Amino acid sequence: MRTATRLSFLLLRRGGDASRMSLALPVVAFAVVTALALTVLGGARFFFTIEGMDAPIYQALAALAVTLLLIPLLTLCGSAARLSARRRDQHLSTLRLLGAPTRTITSMTVLESTVLAAVGTGLGIVGHVALAPLLGLLTFHGEQLGAGNILLGVGGTLACAVGLLVMAAASAVIGLRGVVVSPLGVRTRSEAPRMSWARAVAVVVALGAGLLASQALRIDQGTVALVSGIVVAFGLTMAVLNLVGPWVLGLVARVQVRRAGGRLVAERLLAARTVLDAPKAAWRQVSGVALTSFVAVFAGVGVAVTNVMAAGAASTEEDLLLVDLRTGIVLTLVISFVTVAASVAVNQASDILDRRELFTSLERMGMSLESMDRARRRAVLSPLRVVAVGSAAAAGLLVLPLTGMVLLTDPLSLVIIVALLAAGIGVVWLALRATSPLLTRVASRV
């Protein structure tokens, strides 16, 4: 272990810019995961402390929000773990050359991953505490939440931090056994997944069940029925989206490859090929938004309809619940996009570092880095658009009569959701833009 520690520090000190960057990225990713996870859990916990008639509804909704955000958060966590794993691959070859025994390498890897995760988690806890007063300003149930109701508390925070550390260490160990991680550089060149029969049947069954659930929605049976209807329909449709997502992205990319032309032909072709090369990875990167876009439209329509139906006749309690639902929808959507943006930034930065030789060579050949950058952005934004707009549209179609009604009676609520989707895509664009200087720096290194 002492050798491992010493070697780790040696390699750390000797490592160049890129090496330091690949240290910083997992730390940042873990920090974002921790801060958001603690905040989401802290907020959700609050709803389990409230009492009253509406309490079960709030708790169901909080649980739903946590479930929704779990996938983008886990994706971000996975990106961080993969980055650490990539360092392991570099170390392995370096140390093999130096003749280090496997045990030293093992301890180094576990040590490093855990230390990186620990630093990130520590920063994330600080971020959580810093975020709390801000989110405490939100109003739920007619009252301001207050910072204290966002904080998860010492016990929960510790449990969460330990969980993350264990995950980091475990993924390092698993990675060492060569089971899970393939180095990012060596992408698996799989074809777009084919639609198997089982998949097709599963999709049809789930779609049918989803339609039934949405049928139940139309007969207004009060808020509890509404929520449980949403949960069922949502769960099934998400299962469908997860099966169909990579396939659809691959299909779209295949068409884009064939169609690429015009002034930006190189960028279009490269972006489409990138997605087609690994449609599952493209889907994983943006699927967190699929969930929330879908729910935002679905629930947004539901809320608007209930609002219209209940106009005047509703109790204050129900009015409050509807307002809170809106807040919850917006919050969930915002957090999911922020998480996806963070995960995109980490993935892209590590991708650039992985391919620095390639980018350097392209720069030397006189190829425009701006084109490379545009292609890279397009390879993320195109699937993102397909997924965000596609899921939103799918939700809108699933409850089509209701959507039409809302368009007539309460267009503002739909406008807000669409604006949020656009802003979310903008945030991801910003995250991509933020990694552009890294590309320039990596490529123009002589």
Added chain:
Amino acid sequence: MHSSPFPSPLPPSSVGSPSVLPWSVGSSSANPSAVLTAQSVTKSYGPTVALAGVALQIGAAESVAVMGASGSGKTTLLHCLAGIIAPDAGAITLLGPDGPQRVDTLGPEGRSRLRRQHYGFVFQQGLLLPELTAVENVALPLLLDGTDRRRAEAEAAHWLAVLGLAGLEARRPGQLSGGQQQRVAVARAQVGAPSVVFADEPTGALDSRTSEQVMTALLETTTGAGRSLVVVTHDERVAASCDRILELRDGLVVHERATLPQQDAHGQQVLVRGQQVAR
């Protein structure tokens, strides 16, 4: 005996011999047929002198190998000639299709355009884009310059065929062997009709058989098509397949020798020219 397309390695020649000729290689007495001319090129990195005043000329359709120990300045020289970096002092002139053009005085943008339009590059590892097919990789420089996709891919397919890769157009780099990948990279260096192709240890990652194939392909597509070729290499046999060998030491061309014309049927190891360079 193996049937190598390469002539046998040349014996080390008169390095260190007392016979010093009164003229230096590539002196400023400009050879009118020279495509690329360098005069007193220097380049330092902090205290490290990478190039200490190099003069050379590369003729049209000539292949020149640059040899020398590690750290002797080969890559730096190649990068200066190719406009990847700007030298500290000295003059580098390219005789392109539009007349003579100073390379060393161009800004980064101009150098980038020069590299794109007049030069081709082959690196040690193919460095192809893994997502693109072979034909798309070769066509990429044309596509980036706004060539119509069908025309670009047709030219790319032509070069792939020339390099013996017909039928592999739709493969991705991951589905090609190292030698095939390197030949795709050679094809990529040919599109857009460059005047000079630069290769920094293009066979450094290949076994000797494959490296022969790649080198033959590189020569056929460059000098065979009237283009000039500058190759940095450690491999004597690769160097011997070029017209001329420059040897660098401590940032200076210390030795120059011409190799036997390849078509010599007897394969005699005759040193056509070899002299110590005056300093």
